[in-house]
Amino acid sequence: MTHTDYTKKILNIKDKNIYFEDDCLEIKKIKGIQTKIFHGYLTYIPDYCPKCGCINEGFNDIIKWNFKKNCKIKLTKVSNYNTLLLLDKQRFLCKHCNHTFTASTDIVDFHKQISNDTHKSVTLDLMTKDSEKNISFRNGISTNSTNRILYDLSKDELIKNNGKLPTSFGIDEFKATKDTVSKMAFIIVDHDKKNIFDINNSRLSNDIYKYFSRYPRSERNNVKFITMDLFKPYYKLMHKLFPKAILIPDRFHIIIQIRNALDKTRLSLCNKSNPNYNKLKKY
Numbered sequence: 001m002t003h004t005d006y007t008k009k010i011l012n013i014k015d016k017n018i019y020f021e022d023d024c025l026e027i028k029k030i031k032g033i034q035t036k037i038f039h040g041y042l043t044y045i046p047d048y049c050p051k052c053g054c055i056n057e058g059f060n061d062i063i064k065w066n067f068k069k070n071c072k073i074k075l076t077k078v079s080n081y082n083t084l085l086l087l088d089k090q091r092f093l094c095k096h097c098n099h100t101f102t103a104s105t106d107i108v109d110f111h112k113q114i115s116n117d118t119h120k121s122v123t124l125d126l127m128t129k130d131s132e133k134n135i136s137f138r139n140g141i142s143t144n145s146t147n148r149i150l151y152d153l154s155k156d157e158l159i160k161n162n163g164k165l166p167t168s169f170g171i172d173e174f175k176a177t178k179d180t181v182s183k184m185a186f187i188i189v190d191h192d193k194k195n196i197f198d199i200n201n202s203r204l205s206n207d208i209y210k211y212f213s214r215y216p217r218s219e220r221n222n223v224k225f226i227t228m229d230l231f232k233p234y235y236k237l238m239h240k241l242f243p244k245a246i247l248i249p250d251r252f253h254i255i256i257q258i259r260n261a262l263d264k265t266r267l268s269l270c271n272k273s274n275p276n277y278n279k280l281k282k283y
């Protein structure tokens with residue numbers, strides 16, 4: 001194994017285009033915290049120019065230009081030290097369109113400084129009951145960065161369960177937190193597993209349509225039963241989204257209707273001139 005291979009194994013870097021020199025490690029205090037800093041470089045022969053799309057077949061198409069020096073990438077901790085990668089990224093010049101462009105790597109997203117591994121580690125930490133401050137400290141990033149990751153996660157664009165819907169589920173609305181759109185949240189309950197499948201922060205028809213549209217039509221066609229309340233617009237909406245499912249008003253809402261009707265009648269009869277007044281009031 002070469003020096004580069006060892007360093008990459010330690011840092012969990014799988015990109016084959018990143019290289020390290022012998023003296024790549026430096027330990028320095030950054031903002032008062034001892035930090036391990038690795039210097040590396042990224043280079044390869046690009047297949048095509050991302051600006052004009054021409055295929056790279058040799059020196060007449062794309063040539064190596066200079067390096068974009070010291071791009072900071074926050075890695076996960078090594079032996080509990082904050083760890084930083086200073087990466088020199090190769091720049092290229094396309095002879096067809098005269099544009100330059102920078103090499104890219106899969107260890108970090110474009111224009112970001114936090115490596116994908118660190119991002120994953122923060123996401124896992126956010127699933128525990130811990131403060132953003134502690135999580136930020138543990139991962140060696142700022143509270144603002146942790147907050148941004150949390151915000152991205154809560155944007156509700158993730159498709160649950162790898163895009164698989166339960167074949168039988170119930171929907172309803174309920175009073176949740178104050179920041180929910182339209183004051184009520186929307187809940188989906190898996191009948192087979194008897195647990196909550198997902199909660200959406202809006203019960204508006206438009207938002208529910210958008211929510212379920214993210215699941216492929218073939219998946220929606222597999223849904224067999226949906227139970228819900230007696231709100232008419234939902235029936236139209238669900239029929240459009242799930243044309244093969246049977247829509248069932250659930251027991252709970254029917255019983256509530258009967259109970260409310262009974263109570264209304266009882267109250268209307270409950271006046272003192274009625275000979276059954278006491279019975280109606282007490283029972």
Ligand SMILES: [Zn+2]
Nearest residue numbers: 049052094097
């Ligand atoms: Zn080009």
